[in-house]
Amino acid sequence: xxxxxxxxxxxxxxxxxxxxxxxxxxxxxxxxxxxxxxxxxxxxxxxxxxxxxxxxxxxxxxxxxxxxxxxxxxxxxxxxxxxxxxxxxxxxxxxxxxxxxxxxxxxxxxxxxxxxxxxxxxxxxxxxxxxxxxxxxxxxxxxxxxxxxxxxxxxxxxxxxxxxxxxxxxxxxxxxxxxxxxxxxxxxxxxxxxxxxxxxxxxxxxxxxxxxxxxxxxxxxxxxxxxxxxxxxxxxxxxxxxxxxxxxxxxxxxxxxxxxxxxxxxxxxxxxxxxxxxxxxxxxxxxxxxxxxxxxxxxxxxxxxxxxxx
Numbered sequence: 001x002x003x004x005x006x007x008x009x010x011x012x013x014x015x016x017x018x019x020x021x022x023x024x025x026x027x028x029x030x031x032x033x034x035x036x037x038x039x040x041x042x043x044x045x046x047x048x049x050x051x052x053x054x055x056x057x058x059x060x061x062x063x064x065x066x067x068x069x070x071x072x073x074x075x076x077x078x079x080x081x082x083x084x085x086x087x088x089x090x091x092x093x094x095x096x097x098x099x100x101x102x103x104x105x106x107x108x109x110x111x112x113x114x115x116x117x118x119x120x121x122x123x124x125x126x127x128x129x130x131x132x133x134x135x136x137x138x139x140x141x142x143x144x145x146x147x148x149x150x151x152x153x154x155x156x157x158x159x160x161x162x163x164x165x166x167x168x169x170x171x172x173x174x175x176x177x178x179x180x181x182x183x184x185x186x187x188x189x190x191x192x193x194x195x196x197x198x199x200x201x202x203x204x205x206x207x208x209x210x211x212x213x214x215x216x217x218x219x220x221x222x223x224x225x226x227x228x229x230x231x232x233x234x235x236x237x238x239x240x241x242x243x244x245x246x247x248x249x250x251x252x253x254x255x256x257x258x259x260x261x262x263x264x265x266x267x268x269x270x271x272x273x274x275x276x277x278x279x280x281x282x283x284x285x286x287x288x289x290x291x292x293x294x295x296x297x298x299x300x301x302x303x304x305x306x307x308x309x310x
Contacts, residue, residue, distance in 0.1 A: 009253055014268075016245040016261050021268030023238035029230035033223045035215045036088040037207065039231070044080060044203040046235025047243065051197035062194045071184050072198035078178035080203040083171035090171070093164035102168035103262055104138040107131045109169075109176035110259035117180050121256050130298030134263040137291030140284050141266050175262075179255030185247060192247035199243060263292055 005013075030039050055061055062068060087103065094102075108131055114121035185195040211217060223231075249258040267289055274281050 005253055005257060009249065009257075012245055012249055013258075013261055013264065016242055016249065017264035017268045018272075019238050019242040019245065020261065021265045021272055023234055023242075024269050025272065026230040026234040026238060030223075030227055030234065033227045034217075034220065034231075036084075037211050038215045038217050038220075039234070040080070040084050041204065041207040041211045042231045043235050043239045044200045044207060046232065047240035048197060048200040048204050050236050050240040051193065051200060051244070055193050055197050058193065060191050060193055062188075062190045064198075065188075067184075068188055068190055068198065069202075071181070071188065071190070072195075072202040074181045075178055075195075075199040076202035076206055078174050078181055079199060081206055083174045083178075086167045086171040086174070090164040090167035094168065101135075101139050102165060103172065104135055104266065105169065106172045106175045106262040107256065107259040108135065109172045110179050110256050113173075113176040113180055114254070114256050118183075118255075121254050126298050127256070130295040131260075131263075132295070133298060134260065134292045134295030137288040137293075137295060138263055138266050139288075140291060141270060141288030143282075143284055176255070176259065179250065179259055182247065182250050183255060186251040192244050192251060195247040196240065196243035200239065260296065263295070267292060 027039065030042075034042075090102070111123055111128060111131055115123035182195070185192075190198070246258065246261075249261075270281070270285055
């Protein structure tokens with residue numbers, strides 16, 4: 001798990017970051033018309049509806065034994081319901097830029113959790129340095145205004161933002177635990193497509209009663225076509241396809257490397273904004289991307305032979 005990633009694996013990470021980077025745009029469209037829990041339910045339910053026919057066509061249906069069902073339930077809680085709810089709650093008190101930086105701390109938590117709970121993903125100096133460099137790059141990407149430092153008299157997070165920060169860090173810890181928990185699918189012989197279908201189905205069953213009890217969607221005005229298209233893309237691309245890539249990476253490169261995608265997501269979101277929405281790229285964006293790239297090179301180990309030769 002500490003070996004350098006292959007070009008194909010880096011390509012899978014870039015695809016996953018693109019799928020999750022697009023989710024910010026889709027969520028921004030959907031959240032203007034629907035409550036958060038309803039969006040979460042639509043997201044996981046659409047993904048499950050897409051994944052089950054694919055699973056049947058490929059003939060990769062696993063035996064749904066007790067341990068497999070328990071693995072699906074654990075991933076539904078740790079990788080969907082708990083972090084999604086914490087992130088939505090956090091954004092009530094902290095700006096989205098700060099929330100993205102907090103979410104990018106997921107690899108730090110994953111490094112620590114993997115070191116404590118696994119035997120093959122041990123903490124090393126160059127990996128920790130790489131993750132911290134990537135986290136610094138995400139902070140540079142977000143900029144001082146996004147971090148709450150641009151307001152008059154602002155010198156960081158206020159006391160009112162502390163609950164939101166703690167909730168965001170709780171989501172990071174939940175994602176880290178999900179990465180370790182999800183490794184059991186490989187040990188159980190469950191392929192990535194089946195793992196993704198099982199997780200999204202379990203998330204749907206858990207989210208449905210909460211939506212019926214709290215959101216009562218039948219009382220809401222019907223969403224417009226742009227909202228429906230955003231939900232469709234969010235469910236099929238940013239959830240269904242994304243989780244197939246996620247479980248494939250989890251089996252091949254481990255939880256720590258897979259968690260690095262959270263540091264690539266802000267990069268893809270900013271580049272998509274520049275390409276599709278005409279947003280301008282500032283010098284700090286290029287500086288942040290360079291820091292993230294250096295961090296990945298440190299983690300990948302490719303800088304170490306260069307230093308040795310020099």
